[in-house]
Amino acid sequence: MKGTRDVALAQSVRERAPRRGRLDHVQREMRRARAPLFFILPAIIFAAIFLYYPALSGLYHAFFDWDGVSQADFIGLNNFQEMMSDPSVRTAFTNVGKLTGVGVVIVLTVPLMAARLINGIPNLRVQYIFRVGFVIPLVVPNVVLLLVWGFFYDPTDGMLNRLLTDMHQSGLTQAWLGDPAIALYGVMVSSSPSPLPGFSVGFPWVDAFALLIYTAGLQSIPGEILEAAAMDGAGARQRFLRIELPLILGQVRLLVVLVIINGLQNFTQILILTQGGPGEATTVPGLYLYQQAFISQRMGYASSIALVLFAIIVVLTAINVKFIRPATEFEGAAA
Amino acid sequence: MATRPLTRRDFLSNGSRAAGAAVLVAWLGPDAAMAAQEHASTRALSGTLSVFDFGGFTGVPAVMKDIVKAYETLHPNVKIQIVSSPSGMDNTTYTITQFTAGTAPDIVSPAVAQQPWADLTHDWWYELTDWVHAPNPYDAQHRSYSALLQPQYLEQLQLDKRFWSIAVTGQDAMFFYNKDLFAKAGVSALPRTWADFIAAQQKLQKAGIIPIAMDAGDITFGNPYPSIPAIFESMTMSKTLAKMHPGPGLVTLDELVSGIDGGTFSANSPEYQESWRLIKSWSSYFQRGFGAGLGAAFPTPAGHLFLEGKAAMYWAGSYWVPIMESSVPAAHGFAWDVFPFPQITPSSSSFATPGHKGVGVWGAWGAVPWGVSKAAEQRGHLDLVQDFLFFLTSPNKMAAFARDSVYIPLGKGIPIKGNDAVQTTKLGQFSKVMSQPCSLSTAETALGAAFQVQRSKLMTQYLTNQTSLSSATDQVQRALTMAAKQARRWLAVAQKR
Numbered sequence: 001m002k003g004t005r006d007v008a009l010a011q012s013v014r015e016r017a018p019r020r021g022r023l024d025h026v027q028r029e030m031r032r033a034r035a036p037l038f039f040i041l042p043a044i045i046f047a048a049i050f051l052y053y054p055a056l057s058g059l060y061h062a063f064f065d066w067d068g069v070s071q072a073d074f075i076g077l078n079n080f081q082e083m084m085s086d087p088s089v090r091t092a093f094t095n096v097g098k099l100t101g102v103g104v105v106i107v108l109t110v111p112l113m114a115a116r117l118i119n120g121i122p123n124l125r126v127q128y129i130f131r132v133g134f135v136i137p138l139v140v141p142n143v144v145l146l147l148v149w150g151f152f153y154d155p156t157d158g159m160l161n162r163l164l165t166d167m168h169q170s171g172l173t174q175a176w177l178g179d180p181a182i183a184l185y186g187v188m189v190s191s192s193p194s195p196l197p198g199f200s201v202g203f204p205w206v207d208a209f210a211l212l213i214y215t216a217g218l219q220s221i222p223g224e225i226l227e228a229a230a231m232d233g234a235g236a237r238q239r240f241l242r243i244e245l246p247l248i249l250g251q252v253r254l255l256v257v258l259v260i261i262n263g264l265q266n267f268t269q270i271l272i273l274t275q276g277g278p279g280e281a282t283t284v285p286g287l288y289l290y291q292q293a294f295i296s297q298r299m300g301y302a303s304s305i306a307l308v309l310f311a312i313i314v315v316l317t318a319i320n321v322k323f324i325r326p327a328t329e330f331e332g333a334a335a
Numbered sequence: 336m337a338t339r340p341l342t343r344r345d346f347l348s349n350g351s352r353a354a355g356a357a358v359l360v361a362w363l364g365p366d367a368a369m370a371a372q373e374h375a376s377t378r379a380l381s382g383t384l385s386v387f388d389f390g391g392f393t394g395v396p397a398v399m400k401d402i403v404k405a406y407e408t409l410h411p412n413v414k415i416q417i418v419s420s421p422s423g424m425d426n427t428t429y430t431i432t433q434f435t436a437g438t439a440p441d442i443v444s445p446a447v448a449q450q451p452w453a454d455l456t457h458d459w460w461y462e463l464t465d466w467v468h469a470p471n472p473y474d475a476q477h478r479s480y481s482a483l484l485q486p487q488y489l490e491q492l493q494l495d496k497r498f499w500s501i502a503v504t505g506q507d508a509m510f511f512y513n514k515d516l517f518a519k520a521g522v523s524a525l526p527r528t529w530a531d532f533i534a535a536q537q538k539l540q541k542a543g544i545i546p547i548a549m550d551a552g553d554i555t556f557g558n559p560y561p562s563i564p565a566i567f568e569s570m571t572m573s574k575t576l577a578k579m580h581p582g583p584g585l586v587t588l589d590e591l592v593s594g595i596d597g598g599t600f601s602a603n604s605p606e607y608q609e610s611w612r613l614i615k616s617w618s619s620y621f622q623r624g625f626g627a628g629l630g631a632a633f634p635t636p637a638g639h640l641f642l643e644g645k646a647a648m649y650w651a652g653s654y655w656v657p658i659m660e661s662s663v664p665a666a667h668g669f670a671w672d673v674f675p676f677p678q679i680t681p682s683s684s685s686f687a688t689p690g691h692k693g694v695g696v697w698g699a700w701g702a703v704p705w706g707v708s709k710a711a712e713q714r715g716h717l718d719l720v721q722d723f724l725f726f727l728t729s730p731n732k733m734a735a736f737a738r739d740s741v742y743i744p745l746g747k748g749i750p751i752k753g754n755d756a757v758q759t760t761k762l763g764q765f766s767k768v769m770s771q772p773c774s775l776s777t778a779e780t781a782l783g784a785a786f787q788v789q790r791s792k793l794m795t796q797y798l799t800n801q802t803s804l805s806s807a808t809d810q811v812q813r814a815l816t817m818a819a820k821q822a823r824r825w826l827a828v829a830q831k832r
Contacts, residue, residue, distance in 0.1 A: 069431065069434075069435050069457055070456060070457060150636075156622065157645075175623045175624020175627065176624070178552070178623065178624020178626050179624060183627070275629050276554075277628025277629075277795060278552050278628060279795040280792055291788065295785055296784070296785035
């Protein structure tokens with residue numbers, strides 16, 4: 001009997017030992033991480049107060065009639081029903097769809113081409129000069145660039161119309177931001193969404209942030225692969241399309257996600273450039289929800305727009321993450 | 336500092352005692368009157384008073400600093416602290432945050448987009464109705480604020496005969512015009528009627544001149560362009576407005592809300608639509624791309640066109656006078672002046688009625704008003720606050736404000752005095768316009784920022800052919816209904832008190 005018990009006990013100890021060991025390990029890790037946890041705690045607290053709480057509050061208040069101050073009244077899905085029949089919301093989402101779509105196309109092409117061209121320069125010093133040349137404009141505040149674009153577009157005195165007039169093309173002059181038929185295109189040219197939060201990029205759309213990310217990706221591809229491909233007779237175009245591009249899809253995915261998020265959320269560029277006008281020709285959801293929240297004091301309705309925007313961003317990001325996968329990721333490659 | 340909050344009754348009884356004493360000493364002689372005035376105003380006041388001053392467009396005016404200094408000299412135990420919103424923070428957001436937290440400064444100058452009565456449901460502002468009618472110890476004749484103010488401005492500041500804010504200066508909008516371009520186009524007389532006005536613009540256009548620069552993409556509450564429909568509506572809807580408000584004076588918010596609720600005042604009515612039609616036909620004389628939304632640049636592109644002598648007219652507020660003075664002579668040097676919005680007569684619209692109509696759009700609410708926060712009452716600062724407001728609104732201080740801030744005085748007999756002779760003359764012209772507000776200006780403004788912003792957007796959409804008239808006015812009607820519902824809540828609070 002005793003022997004049986006001993007065997008059972010020994011078995012139990014054997015079973016518990018690894019569990020106990022794991023527990024000890026976790027405790028040891030926790031003890032070791034106490035100091036870092038302590039130091040990171042303020043950041044967690046502030047993030048909870050200033051990021052997570054407002055986000056959750058927005059989610060909650062999307063179902064309320066609330067002015068931001070008074071008692072909130074639960075109204076179920078009324079805000080969402082109102083959104084469905086609100087022509088301004090429809091216009092705003094259509095506009096942002098166009099702007100973000102163009103932003104994605106731009107980030108997938110122009111900075112990538114620029115990065116590829118720079119990467120192809122044999123002289124590293126010249127490569128560096130080009131990179132710096134494209135990055136320097138980042139130090140100019142975005143507001144300044146937008147104001148310059150505003151002057152550039154001025155229908156009477158703007159450089160663009162003057163240039164056209166000087167070229168004897170007066171018939172082509174336009175009220176670039178004043179004509180509702182073309183104002184959104186004017187915005188696309190001057191302030192397409194950048195992957196860098198809060199920034200936009202104007203013509204020629206070589207976004208410095210995207211350029212750096214692409215450059216990092218291209219430089220992380222081992223030279224032997226490209227050399228082997230060249231020896232196998234692959235031309236520059238083939239090398240780019242069949243080797244380089246598949247290998248930097250991680251960077252592509254990151255930039256597309258960032259452009260989608262920034263494009264859908266951001267509105268400051270529109271506010272500075274056109275205030276959403278003429279009428280609502282360049283209005284975007286971010287601007288509309290800002291006006292609803294802070295001018296009309298309709299925080300509940302604004303929250304419901306934000307919730308829909310959030311859902312769209314999540315879905316698009318998930319699709320992007322699921323379907324855009326790099327062929328291989330090399331050490332040092334981002335994302 | 337006072338140990339308990341001074342009630343309205345305490346305050347009025349103090350004021351009455353002061354007034355009684357003043358009458359007695361006035362009978363004894365001027366020196367005694369002055370002494371009594373000092374006595375009345377130097378009763379045991381002490382403590383720190385906080386004053387939020389949004390500063391209009393130019394920061395805290397120098398006159399405010401001087402007045403604070405004078406008050407502190409008179410009351411050595413009182414310290415006045417002028418508070419401004421933190422750098423980069425919008426004034427409205429700042430004050431709303433402070434009110435919500437119960438930490439608002441004692442005296443608050445509401446930002447342009449704020450109407451204290453829109454906050455009545457929140458109970459943030461101390462009601463000043465009793466103060467408005469109480470004798471002012473700093474006035475030699477102890478007249479109340481209501482007695483010192485010109486009656487039309489008092490009307491603009493009230494809600495159902497109650498007051499939550501006061502002001503001593505105002506401003507209004509007019510057409511600035513380039514005399515040289517008018518002469519070049521052969522426009523010799525200033526247009527007084529709508530027909531003259533359109534004829535003048537036709538001449539200007541024929542001469543290759545941009546007739547008018549208009550910020551028609553501006554949706555900012557209270558700005559010149561968003562305020563303009565009130566003038567048109569007041570002229571084309573005069574018959575309806577007379578039904579809503581029989582007799583002289585302005586349509587009140589209560590009357591407008593009743594009109595909207597009862598269907599008397601409708602954006603879908605032919606007379607309302609007529610006002611929009613007139614604006615649309617007028618817009619053919621605006622600069623190219625007039626509907627562009629206003630960016631962050633100031634002066635606006637339309638303002639620049641006028642300043643550079645490329646457009647013959649510009650619709651702007653009296654604040655534009657010093658800008659003209661400083662910009663035009665240096666750069667472009669043309670002769671300029673101002674003229675009021677022309678009268679729409681039956682010859683231009685079958686909905687117009689004969690007789691002169693007011694064309695003022697801003698008036699008393701257009702400058703820097705002050706209100707008292709409920710937090711002041713909770714802090715026991717009410718006596719100090721009200722005494723300081725008496726000081727601020729005494730006739731000599733009203734005159735000082737008018738002199739310093741290029742605003743127009745609201746007080747009776749306060750002379751208009753700009754920083755130079757040109758400003759004084761021009762402000763005099765604005766003052767005439769301001770003294771005759773259009774019937775709907777105050778009530779429509781009182782409907783709030785959300786309505787005006789929405790109307791401006793729809794107006795621009797209509798003017799730039801993005802929407803039809805019926806669709807635009809249909810949406811305006813929805814915005815009106817929503818605004819009326821909200822205003823009804825404020826009125827209910829005001830009427831319950």
